Amino acid sequence: MxxxxxxxxxxxxxxxxxxxxxxxxxxxxxxxxxxxxxxxxxxxxxxxxxxxxxxxxxxxxxxxxxxxxxxxxxxxxxxxxxxxxxxxxxxxxxxxxxxxxxxxxxxxxxxxxxxxxxxxxxxxxxxxxxxxxxxxxxxxxxxxxxxxxxxxxxxxxxxxxxxxxxxxxxxxxxxxxxxxxxxxxxxxxxxxxxxxxxxxxxxxxxxxxxxxxxxxxxxxxxxxxxxxxxxxxxxxxxxxxxxxxxxxxxxxxxxxxxxxxxxxxxxxxxxxxxxxxxxxxxxxxxxxxxxxxxxxxxxxxxxxxxxxxxxxxxxxxxxxxxxxxxxxxxxxxxxxxxxxxxxxxxxxxxxxxxxxxxxxxxQDQQVRASHTNVFIMAFGNGFLTERMAVAKRLWDAGIETEYLYKNKSNPRRQFEAAEKLGCSIAVILGKDEVAQGKVRVKTLNTGVNDDGELVDLDNVAPYVKEKLEGIVRVDDISRLIGNLTN
Amino acid sequence: MxxxxxxxxxxxxxxxxxxxxxxxxxxxxxxxxxxxxxxxxxxxxxxxxxxxxxxxxxxxxxxxxxxxxxxxxxxxxxxxxxxxxxxxxxxxxxxxxxxxxxxxxxxxxxxxxxxxxxxxxxxxxxxxxxxxxxxxxxxxxxxxxxxxxxxxxxxxxxxxxxxxxxxxxxxxxxxxxxxxxxxxxxxxxxxxxxxxxxxxxxxxxxxxxxxxxxxxxxxxxxxxxxxxxxxxxxxxxxxxxxxxxxxxxxxxxxxxxxxxxxxxxxxxxxxxxxxxxxxxxxxxxxxxxxxxxxxxxxxxxxxxxxxxxxxxxxxxxxxxxxxxxxxxxxxxxxxxxxxxxxxxxxxxxxxxxxxxxxxxxxQDQQVRASHTNVFIMAFGNGFLTERMAVAKRLWDAGIETEYLYKNKSNPRRQFEAAEKLGCSIAVILGKDEVAQGKVRVKTLNTGVNDDGELVDLDNVAPYVKEKLEGIVRVDDISRLIGNLTN
Structure with a gap:
């Protein structure tokens, strides 16, 4: 019962x-x-x-x-x-x-x-x-x-x-x-x-x-x-x-x-x-x-x-x-x-x-759901408000940008998030860079394990924009649909 | 009653x-x-x-x-x-x-x-x-x-x-x-x-x-x-x-x-x-x-x-x-x-x-409802199938193109239609041009009363495409909305 x-x-x-x-x-x-x-x-x-x-x-x-x-x-x-x-x-x-x-x-x-x-x-x-x-x-x-x-x-x-x-x-x-x-x-x-x-x-x-x-x-x-x-x-x-x-x-x-x-x-x-x-x-x-x-x-x-x-x-x-x-x-x-x-x-x-x-x-994994191209990361320190300020610069320049919604996170987590979204570029804030008013811009998925380029904060948006234009994305849906005709 | x-x-x-x-x-x-x-x-x-x-x-x-x-x-x-x-x-x-x-x-x-x-x-x-x-x-x-x-x-x-x-x-x-x-x-x-x-x-x-x-x-x-x-x-x-x-x-x-x-x-x-x-x-x-x-x-x-x-x-x-x-x-x-x-x-x-x-x-008349840029016209003769064939070339090149759905129409009517749509370019077929396998490409709204350029039929699509790229349209809606911010 x-x-x-x-x-x-x-x-x-x-x-x-x-x-x-x-x-x-x-x-x-x-x-x-x-x-x-x-x-x-x-x-x-x-x-x-x-x-x-x-x-x-x-x-x-x-x-x-x-x-x-x-x-x-x-x-x-x-x-x-x-x-x-x-x-x-x-x-x-x-x-x-x-x-x-x-x-x-x-x-x-x-x-x-x-x-x-x-x-x-x-x-x-x-x-x-x-x-x-x-x-x-x-x-x-x-x-x-x-x-x-x-x-x-x-x-x-x-x-x-x-x-x-x-x-x-x-x-x-x-x-x-x-x-x-x-x-x-x-x-x-x-x-x-x-x-x-x-x-x-x-x-x-x-x-x-x-x-x-x-x-x-x-x-x-x-x-x-x-x-x-x-x-x-x-x-x-x-x-x-x-x-x-x-x-x-x-x-x-x-x-x-x-x-x-x-x-x-x-x-x-x-x-x-x-x-x-x-x-x-x-x-x-x-x-x-x-x-x-x-x-x-x-x-x-x-x-x-x-x-x-x-x-x-x-x-x-x-x-x-x-x-x-x-x-x-x-x-x-x-x-x-x-x-x-x-x-x-x-x-x-x-x-x-x-x-x-x-x-x-x-059959191919080319189609992406997200449009995000740039991921902003902090190494060593959280630098949350600094990441926000860099994001604001990139958004204002029309660049699709994300960062982790965390005060602090380890580098591995941040790279994983960038990879999952299919980002082409990482903008990295470390203690030294922030002190100098600079960031590091690193191209992802190149196979090269470099530290990226050191870029002035004031120059980060135009620098990233130019870099993105040089990266031919294979996952653009209109290009993919266009390619079907060939 | x-x-x-x-x-x-x-x-x-x-x-x-x-x-x-x-x-x-x-x-x-x-x-x-x-x-x-x-x-x-x-x-x-x-x-x-x-x-x-x-x-x-x-x-x-x-x-x-x-x-x-x-x-x-x-x-x-x-x-x-x-x-x-x-x-x-x-x-x-x-x-x-x-x-x-x-x-x-x-x-x-x-x-x-x-x-x-x-x-x-x-x-x-x-x-x-x-x-x-x-x-x-x-x-x-x-x-x-x-x-x-x-x-x-x-x-x-x-x-x-x-x-x-x-x-x-x-x-x-x-x-x-x-x-x-x-x-x-x-x-x-x-x-x-x-x-x-x-x-x-x-x-x-x-x-x-x-x-x-x-x-x-x-x-x-x-x-x-x-x-x-x-x-x-x-x-x-x-x-x-x-x-x-x-x-x-x-x-x-x-x-x-x-x-x-x-x-x-x-x-x-x-x-x-x-x-x-x-x-x-x-x-x-x-x-x-x-x-x-x-x-x-x-x-x-x-x-x-x-x-x-x-x-x-x-x-x-x-x-x-x-x-x-x-x-x-x-x-x-x-x-x-x-x-x-x-x-x-x-x-x-x-x-x-x-x-x-x-x-x-x-307040301004800038916003257009239509996207048509090119109007194909025939002078003298109807040349309907010829106009269709030219339109096909332009469409295949991605160019917004229209023509009158009439077997025959006088030039004035055709210019009026082009103007009403806000077209930038007229492609004109006359008896002589058709006989030579050519068309005339005329830029509209220039104030100049010329006959346009004589262009080979095979070259009409790339020619018009290049010409259009040189014409800065003020009526592009994204540009208009963008301009609002200034």
């Missing part, structure tokens, strides 16, 4: 704080964080190079803004509790908030990029990089332009973006909603059924035709003969081009433009590509890579605890890593005058790209 | 989409976004200079993690709807998630910075920069170190951080929770009442003693004689130092350290500073500026529509712009072993700092 009571006590104590992040979310830290920030920085630079300006929208929107935009997936939207006031939901993607922003501000043209988190109450599959909270890196062009001109640039951004991140074994599948719509029309699919049939067709790259056909008939309520007709057309590599002539004309125009960018060999027309989202109206595309990310790269430490969340049976590699398309009617849905602003966009799936980039960087 | 029906119809149509962001939130775009990103980049660099590594935690936490951490303000926490599964809430600050992260990963020491949004269901006051969704820029040091050593560095970061952003007319108020606690104890405040009496004392800089005394007696249920005794002690500039000796010892140690950093003249001991948050245990501090942000700087366009949200009566300038303190017990609250990791941190209030920085930058 007593033992049971004690057990209940300790159980409730443990239960008091469930030390975990919510399902489908995770913390990012250490080298993973440095790599991910490197990817964000790389993509921002890419988007800016193409004239992109960035915006930031709230993480939640009025619920009615999101409703009716995501078809069947609307059930995955996170709602905020009704605590009085407006009903709101977490954003599901960055596209609908962008369209709301364009309509609300009466913007007629903008090239905007947005790197931010989105939220989906999906079944998490950590090994596939599918989370409930994840980043999207989107670049979208809104405005009425000549056919396929911004669309072609999206494909250029997609291709050079992946290549710049060292991902070369990818292919881009293209299709055109108008071509698909034409086929469905010819096959006798009713207009209101087009989107749900689309989402079945989209599974053709993962499931055999028989499964997709079954879904069309059983779940999407299509007559068997309609399903068979779709199969015939879609499975055909060549298209009977009586229908969908506009889509085909667009594709012909596009092919000249992607030729000018020198990316045509990376693209392939794929009639089975449909993309789930309701709002696409024209060209759609998706980059896939055959390379799968091994489960260990995503979150090796927590592998065990994640197993229950992870549906190993549908593990098919990281799948699509960039995707997008044209959506000409979404802004109009938010506009009182129903005036639409045509849009086209591309979205990089960071979590998936991260797995691929990390895989290449992880 | 019919007219009324029609009116109802059109009203309901308009009501269909309320084109706004949720109460207390806003979109960020254009130059405001560029300035804010400049501030983030400046603060990240500052934090890295002090050994900071960054982490990213989910925007929502398990509800039980947040509960019991914010005292009276817990009612301001946003909950997510219970849609099955765990109960979660949006983070209220970055400190509690940080403590959860440290405890969960069994970390014994870390210097981490985190720049991210937090959420409070407060009454928004846009003119004061008080929003429901806003950024915090936090730097925290966890670990057992010698007394006041990391604390002093926090103050150094606070001071040099503001100065680096061109904010010089600030003062930093310091106090120590242990000194306050000692005073309260001497005055006869019961232990369980200490925090609520603290939060009354904290109002002393805004309200006269009589108001604060009334709050203590009427709302905080303190006996009148206790309130009077507190008044006596707190109002005294010098402290009868029998009590709170540890806090006073700490402050004496601190004074040596801030002397070493050369920041002591910016600091002042202020017994009336208490800080609302429950979790502080040692040194607390807050930077205030007398400078108020005029309402127009925050969101001039929407000024009218925001008026209803804005309580003008309690407008007291931007108030505290950076704040923080020591919290030694928070990590222990999450640890099963109750083992605590001492922590100290500083939090920059970006929205408020933004108003001050923008105020200085806004």
């Amino acid at each position: 007593l033992r049971r009571f004690i057990r209940t006590m300790s159980e409730s104590k443990i239960k008091e704080f469930t030390l975990k992040t919510p399902k489908g979310t995770k913390d990012w830290a250490d080298k993973d964080m440095v790599i991910r920030e490197g990817i964000f920085s790389y993509l921002s630079t890419l988007f800016k190079k193409h004239g992109g300006v960035t915006i930031d929208t709230p993480v939640f929107e009025l619920r009615e803004i999101l409703s009716g935009k995501y078809g069947e997936d609307s059930k995955l939207i996170y709602n905020l509790e009704d605590q009085g006031g407006e009903l709101t939901s977490l954003r599901y993607d960055l596209t609908v908030p962008f369209a709301r922003f364009v309509a609300m501000n009466g913007i007629s043209s903008i090239k905007r990029y947005h790197i931010a988190k989105v939220y989906r109450r999906d079944q998490p599959a950590m090994t596939k990089g599918r989370m409930r909270e994840f980043y999207q890196c989107d670049f979208d062009v809104a405005g009425a332009y000549d056919t396929m001109v911004p669309d072609a640039e999206m494909l250029e951004i997609l291709c050079s973006g992946l290549q710049g991140l060292g991902i070369n074994d990818f292919k881009v599948k293209l299709n055109h909603r108008k071509i698909l719509d034409g086929i469905f029309e010819v096959c006798g699919v009713k207009e209101e059924d087009v989107r749900k049939v689309s989402s079945a067709v989209d599974k053709l790259d993962k499931s055999p035709w028989e499964i997709v056909r079954k879904e069309m008939v059983d779940e999407k309520n299509q007559p068997e003969e309609v399903a068979d007709r779709i199969g015939e057309y879609v499975k055909l590599i060549l298209l009977a081009n009586e229908s969908a002539s506009q889509g085909i004309r667009d594709m012909a125009i596009l092919s000249d433009y992607v030729e000018a960018f020198g990316i045509s060999k990376l693209l392939s027309f794929d009639l089975s590509l449909a993309r789930g989202l309701d709002y696409y109206t024209g060209l759609i595309y998706e980059a896939v890579t055959a390379q799968s990310a091994p489960p260990t790269t995503v979150d090796s430490k927590k592998k065990k605890s994640l197993k229950e969340d992870d549906d190993a049976s549908d593990y098919v590699g990281v799948g699509s890593i960039v995707a997008g398309g044209r959506y000409d009617n979404l802004v109009g849905m938010f506009s009182a005058s129903k005036k639409s602003i045509p849009c086209v966009g591309v979205s990089f799936g960071v979590e998936r790209i991260f797995s691929l980039v990390r895989q290449r960087l992880v | 019919l007219r009324r029906f029609i009116r109802t119809m059109s009203e309901s149509k308009i009501k269909e989409f309320t084109l706004k962001t949720p109460k207390g939130t806003k979109d960020w775009a254009d130059k405001d976004m560029v300035i804010r990103e400049g501030i983030f980049s400046y603060l990240s660099t500052l934090f890295k200079k002090h050994g900071g590594v960054t982490i990213d935690t989910p925007v929502f936490e398990l509800r039980e993690i947040l509960s019991g951490k914010y005292g009276e303000d817990s009612k301001l926490i946003y909950n997510l709807e219970d849609q099955g599964g765990e109960l979660t809430s949006l983070r209220y600050d970055l400190t509690v998630p940080f403590a959860r992260f440290v405890a969960m990963n069994g970390i014994s020491s870390i210097k981490r910075y985190h720049i991210a949004k937090v959420y409070r269901r407060d009454q928004p006051a846009m003119t004061k920069g008080r929003m429901r969704e806003f950024y915090q820029c936090d730097f925290d040091v966890a670990g057992a170190y010698d007394t006041m050593v990391p604390d002093a560095e926090m103050l150094e970061i606070l001071c040099s951080g503001l100065q680096g952003l061109g904010i010089n007319d600030f003062k930093v108020k310091l106090n120590h929770r242990k000194i306050l606690d000692g005073i309260f104890e001497v005055c006869g405040v019961k232990e369980e009442d200490v925090r609520k009496v603290s939060s009354a004392v904290d109002k002393l800089d805004k309200s006269p003693w009589e108001i604060v005394r009334k709050e203590m007696v009427d709302e905080k249920n303190q006996p009148e004689e206790v309130a009077d005794r507190i008044g006596e002690y707190v109002k005294l500039i010098l402290l009868a130092n029998e009590s709170a000796s540890q806090g006073i010892r700490d402050m004496a140690i601190l004074s040596d350290y801030v002397e070493a950093f050369g920041i002591s003249k910016l600091l002042s001991f202020d017994l009336s500073l208490a800080r609302g948050l429950d979790y502080y245990t040692g040194l607390i501090y807050e930077a205030v500026t007398a400078q108020s942000a005029p309402p127009t700087t925050v969101d001039s366009k929407k000024k009218k529509s925001l008026k209803e949200d804005d309580d003008a009566s309690d407008y007291v300038g931007v108030g505290s712009i950076v704040a923080g303190g020591r919290y030694d017990n928070l990590v222990g609250m999450f640890s099963a072993s109750k083992k605590s990791i001492p922590c100290v941190g500083v939090s920059f209030g970006v929205e408020r700092i933004f108003s001050l920085v923008r105020q200085r930058l806004v």
Whole structure:
């Protein structure tokens, strides 16, 4: 009785704080964080190079803004509790908030990029990089332009973006909603059924035709003969081009433009590509890579605890890593005058790209979490305030500097701390040096066991700065990411 | 009757989409976004200079993690709807998630910075920069170190951080929770009442003693004689130092350290500073500026529509712009072993700092929203694919380049577009040039009406790159922010 009571006590104590992040979310830290920030920085630079300006929208929107935009997936939207006031939901993607922003501000043209988190109450599959909270890196062009001109640039951004991140074994599948719509029309699919049939067709790259056909008939309520007709057309590599002539004309125009960018060999027309989202109206595309990310790269430490969340049976590699398309009617849905602003966009799936980039960087120990380059040490005496004063000089000169937060510490401890951080330079204060108003500056990791150079206190910042410029660091993340391309 | 029906119809149509962001939130775009990103980049660099590594935690936490951490303000926490599964809430600050992260990963020491949004269901006051969704820029040091050593560095970061952003007319108020606690104890405040009496004392800089005394007696249920005794002690500039000796010892140690950093003249001991948050245990501090942000700087366009949200009566300038303190017990609250990791941190209030920085930058037209430097034009013929191919060369060389998304456009339109973006260089394709495999490179805004230089197509990227390096741009945001300090 007593033992049971004690057990209940300790159980409730443990239960008091469930030390975990919510399902489908995770913390990012250490080298993973440095790599991910490197990817964000790389993509921002890419988007800016193409004239992109960035915006930031709230993480939640009025619920009615999101409703009716995501078809069947609307059930995955996170709602905020009704605590009085407006009903709101977490954003599901960055596209609908962008369209709301364009309509609300009466913007007629903008090239905007947005790197931010989105939220989906999906079944998490950590090994596939599918989370409930994840980043999207989107670049979208809104405005009425000549056919396929911004669309072609999206494909250029997609291709050079992946290549710049060292991902070369990818292919881009293209299709055109108008071509698909034409086929469905010819096959006798009713207009209101087009989107749900689309989402079945989209599974053709993962499931055999028989499964997709079954879904069309059983779940999407299509007559068997309609399903068979779709199969015939879609499975055909060549298209009977009586229908969908506009889509085909667009594709012909596009092919000249992607030729000018020198990316045509990376693209392939794929009639089975449909993309789930309701709002696409024209060209759609998706980059896939055959390379799968091994489960260990995503979150090796927590592998065990994640197993229950992870549906190993549908593990098919990281799948699509960039995707997008044209959506000409979404802004109009938010506009009182129903005036639409045509849009086209591309979205990089960071979590998936991260797995691929990390895989290449992880074997070497080059990536550092810390940026500290200089460690200030005291030999013999603590010299804490003296170390602080030297640190202040270096910080003011823009130099990343640390020292032990101790009044006194032995030299070995201080060298260990410097080494652990990966510092290049030690600034050493000894009794003699301090008395002379000097410090010793010693380059670390040279293999040479010297005492360093004696430097005047007043000259320490410029001296160290110059010395650092001469040290080529191999662990700079942008250099590492850049090197991946070679 | 019919007219009324029609009116109802059109009203309901308009009501269909309320084109706004949720109460207390806003979109960020254009130059405001560029300035804010400049501030983030400046603060990240500052934090890295002090050994900071960054982490990213989910925007929502398990509800039980947040509960019991914010005292009276817990009612301001946003909950997510219970849609099955765990109960979660949006983070209220970055400190509690940080403590959860440290405890969960069994970390014994870390210097981490985190720049991210937090959420409070407060009454928004846009003119004061008080929003429901806003950024915090936090730097925290966890670990057992010698007394006041990391604390002093926090103050150094606070001071040099503001100065680096061109904010010089600030003062930093310091106090120590242990000194306050000692005073309260001497005055006869019961232990369980200490925090609520603290939060009354904290109002002393805004309200006269009589108001604060009334709050203590009427709302905080303190006996009148206790309130009077507190008044006596707190109002005294010098402290009868029998009590709170540890806090006073700490402050004496601190004074040596801030002397070493050369920041002591910016600091002042202020017994009336208490800080609302429950979790502080040692040194607390807050930077205030007398400078108020005029309402127009925050969101001039929407000024009218925001008026209803804005309580003008309690407008007291931007108030505290950076704040923080020591919290030694928070990590222990999450640890099963109750083992605590001492922590100290500083939090920059970006929205408020933004108003001050923008105020200085806004009078000049220097800040650009776009980063585009080169505009490619065609004279005479459209040369669209030729322009694309030139753009590809420049993009591959890392040069920010745009062109009109039109098959054909007249020169005037193209020059206007280049000027609007603030481009420095035009690359021009004419019939003769294209025939020769050349382009013209013309520097813009020189006042000279020349034709530019004839350059071989193969040489265009290195040529333009070199030319751009020679053009000193005055609109680089980091340079602008840097210049503020002079």
